[in-house]
Amino acid sequence: MHPNISLPEAFLAQIQATMPSHLSMEEFVAACQRPLRRSIRVNTLKISVDAFKQRAAEHHWTLTPVPWCDTGFWIERQDDDKVPLGNTAEHMAGLFYIQEASSMMPVTALLAGEHEPGQAPDWQHVLDVAAAPGSKTTQLAASMQNSGILVANEFSASRIKGLHANVQRCGVRNVALTHFDGRVFGGWLPEQFDAILLDAPxxxxxxxxxxxxxxxxxxxxxxxxxxxxxxxxxxxAFHALKPGGVLVYSTCTLNHTENQSVCHWLKQTYGDAVTFESLKDLFPGAEQALTDEGFLHLYPQIFDSEGFFVARIRKHASATPPSVKKRLGKFPFSPASQKDSQQISATFKKELGLSLPDAATLWLRDKEVWLFPSAIEPMLGEVKFDRIGIKLAETHRKGYRWQHEAIIALSTQSLAECKTIALTKTQAVEWYQGRDIWPEQTPEKGDVIVTYQGDVLGLGKWVGNRIKNGLPRDQVRDSNLF
Structure with a gap:
């Protein structure tokens, strides 16, 4: 219980005036005072749902499906399990994301009817306007199966680092990060995106x-x-969306002023160019939270979750975008030549056994080698990106120094032909604590992909009898690991 929760009288009066009559104020207040159930989302870029269920059973975790997300579960763990969920081996390897159940709904709404089960939607350009900390960004990337380009924007500078860390941990490689006020996209990239998620502040x-x-x-x-x-x-967001594209607007608030009224303002402004698409069939039971317009307005007592609002909006016609003056500096990357691309790809395959994805291109900056999603190219020179794709390597006189983030993102493929070493549990803990590993085997040479329970932890390098730890310093943990 949260006995000290204070609900302002004006807030309660507002809820009383707008909450559907079949819902109880007493149950609303009681729900607000109950702690949330813990929920997670399986990261299918790293593991299948069925395989994750097997892992969970081995840990005696109880998983209850979230009805609106086929990869989402409420999770219960044994009382004597003292390791924080975020410090479990499965979380640190990116197999799941700790995400509130309600916040899984906007991505499900965006995807509704846009793809066949098990297939990525036919989107090349997607925008997440307010992306940090990355729960919906990584959910979108998994649904897109790392195809196309996902522009993940975050206005708060302090949250960019955390966003990138979560994208990296989950093996996402089709993201380009931007750091803007979200109000710029309509003018800077008009009608560029097939789908847009606006989980608004x-x-x-x-x-x-x-x-x-x-x-x-x-x-x-x-x-x-x-x-x-x-x-x-x-x-x-409306101006940045292509005609025929879909926009999901969502918030984690309950008042009509920030929810229904914002959507109606858009409709009143652009008329028949805007339609609301009903979410009544999004999942079994959705009608319990359905508004007259077809939006979902989740009061916390309905599904024992956070309060949330989700609207799905279709754009049918163009509108004149805001006029902007662009002043962009010189783009610091250049595309790798065909010869360089072939050499880099062949060396990567020879040294580690990994292949570069087809829908990606190599770009160079000074001594750095980057892997960009090919779908980003029409946007280059149109807007400034903080980071695109993944850093693959740094060049040096003896070849290439492969990067941790590239190994995490590209080792989602089969490791059967890769150069790997499997760690014991004790060694895996030492790895995450930043220590070198001393395997009991004949030493080898060069870089090696480090794994635990078949999951990739990162990149090491044989130095004599030990494997030098290549984990980035900001990812080192010091205590209470799995």
Missing amino acids: CSGEGTIRKDPDAMNNWSLASVDDIAQTQQALIDS
């Missing part, structure tokens, strides 16, 4: 079960201010 009324302090600075005036920003963001 909001007053956070639905998060109180996770954060008892969420409502400390809440006021009706602040709600109105936030709604103005949300209108500007959804307007920009």
